Amino acid sequence: MYRFLASRRWLVRTIAGILLVLVCVRLGIWQLDRNEQRTAHNDVVEANVDDDAVPIDRLAAPGAALADDDQWRTVQVTGRYDTDNALILRLRPVNGVPGVHALTPLVTDDGNAVLVDRGYVASEGTRDDEVPIPPPPEGRVTVTGRARTSETGQGTGGDAARGDIRYVDIAGIAETMPYPLYGAWIERTAQDPAGSGELRTIPAPETESGPHLSYAVQWFLFAVVGVSGYVLLVRAEARGRAEAAAEPGHGDSSGPGEDSGDHAAGEPAARAHGGGRDQVDR
Known part of the structure; x- marks a missing residue:
């Protein structure tokens, strides 16, 4: 049923899908690393500042x-x-x-x-x-x-x-x-002493967590959607091929095969009757 996956078109689709999922997973892991770095930075700031x-x-x-x-x-x-x-x-x-x-x-x-x-x-x-x-x-x-x-x-x-x-x-x-x-x-x-007031004091570093964790979740969701979409696409293709194979006239031995057999069997008889009439006419 799934032998079509070995075709060139489906091999290209499969490889492209795998690469897309791997990219999404890698980006998600990268965002998790960024989130850990940001958390460690915030911990140091809050502990020391x-x-x-x-x-x-x-x-x-x-x-x-x-x-x-x-x-x-x-x-x-x-x-x-x-x-x-x-x-x-x-x-x-x-x-x-x-x-x-x-x-x-x-x-x-x-x-x-x-x-x-x-x-x-x-x-x-x-x-x-x-x-x-x-x-x-x-x-x-x-x-x-x-x-x-x-x-x-x-x-x-x-x-x-x-x-x-x-x-x-x-x-x-x-x-x-x-x-x-x-x-x-x-x-x-x-x-x-304070000196000139024209220089602005640099503010303390921020300790916000940032969007890295939410970005990581999004990338992982994209990977899940990619896998799910590929599975649904394969199943839809397989179902379509199965339905096409089950239609009358599409590879069914009881349909066209029998008709062609009857036609072949009846042809000599027809010739025989035709030949008999020819002889009577003569």
Whole structure:
């Protein structure tokens, strides 16, 4: 009944259906992975973002990477801003608003430095290199902020020596600095003295779960629909072929076969009668 599945047309359909289902399943698994990553991110944020401030050297010494579990912890550091080696962190929108971030090294008393994202200025259609960046306060400054891990694996996405970057790759930036850098950078949340108010403070990270779980369910449903649709299509084809085979005149030995036999058997008799009449006429 299902021998038609071995035909070329149905083999193509079967392979295409299998590939479609596999793609849907793979996309569903990918969305589940994204959901797990988002959940792990949210757990770290919720566990760390409201903690009491700790000295930065307790989390990441110069040259030592910040542990993933310590990201977003509140840290505090005192030093002097080095405006000669200030950087512009570009293409970093905040809440959908394009802007330029001021990333400035804060040099501590021991000669080490930590990169501080002092805040951002909305670009509002202005070229990144033309956005005016307010200077930091002079003298000793105490900065409180959220510790961030180095954005490694992509390079700086710019020219750190020129002061224009896209990613905070601490190791890459350290090569252009005259002092060692701590293995974490800071998103400023508070500062004493406050300095200019023109820089906007970066908001805390969001902890929404996002749509990944619902997307995963949708992809798995698509896979189920694909399998169900294929099965229904095969059954409909098989049923149609069975009904066609059962119709009179379609391969039935009791129909056309018998008619043809009767015709063949009657033909000699007809000839015989015809021949008899011919003889009488003669």
